[in-house]
Amino acid sequence: MRIHLLSVGRRMPAWVEAGFDEYAKRLPSSCALSLIEVEPAARGKGLGRSRAKAGQRAQLSPAARARLLADEGERLLKAVPSNALAIALDVRGRAWSTEALAAELEGWLASGRDLALLVGGPDGLADACLARAERHWSLSPLTFPHPLVRVILAEQLYRAWTLIQGHPYHRGAE
Secondary structure, eight states: OEEEEEEEOOOOOHHHHHHHHHHHHHSOGGGEEEEEEEOOOOOOTTSOBOOOOTTSOOOBOHHHHHHHHHHHHHHHHHHSOTTOEEEEEEEEEEEOOHHHHHHHHHHHHHHOOOEEEEEOBTTBOOHHHHHHOSEEEESOSSOOOHHHHHHHHHHHHHHHHHHHHTOTTOOOOO
16 A cells, blocks of 8 residues: 655745655555655635735635635646545644554555545645545644645654554653
């Protein structure tokens, strides 16, 4: 099984790449983790923006935001490997403990299907991505910066794998 982390965004800081790579390289080939970066939608001039009050940034109009999300969603869905189990990272999704994630990972490994984890950009995931996903996973009710999500996901997948293997890396509450 291969785990594909499909994430909107490019040109991450070196610490993000180093953190992701550190945990990805620790996983065995039977549970290989790879990153597929999807170009974010252009958020430049010419997009429908609301007028900003003094001292505030102009916000995207709802129509412009919907167009950007749809564009990013289209690119994310094109990158999902065929027959992969798609899981949307979404604050409204189900939160798993480390032990629950380990049980999920064990099931995914047994299924033999590749896994595609969908991480949206600054405006979240498109409705089409949420509809395509067979599962919705919430890392936390907190909002994390999207670069940090890459590192958290890689570490949590590694932690779950070590728990399955009986490796001492995970020392949860006894």
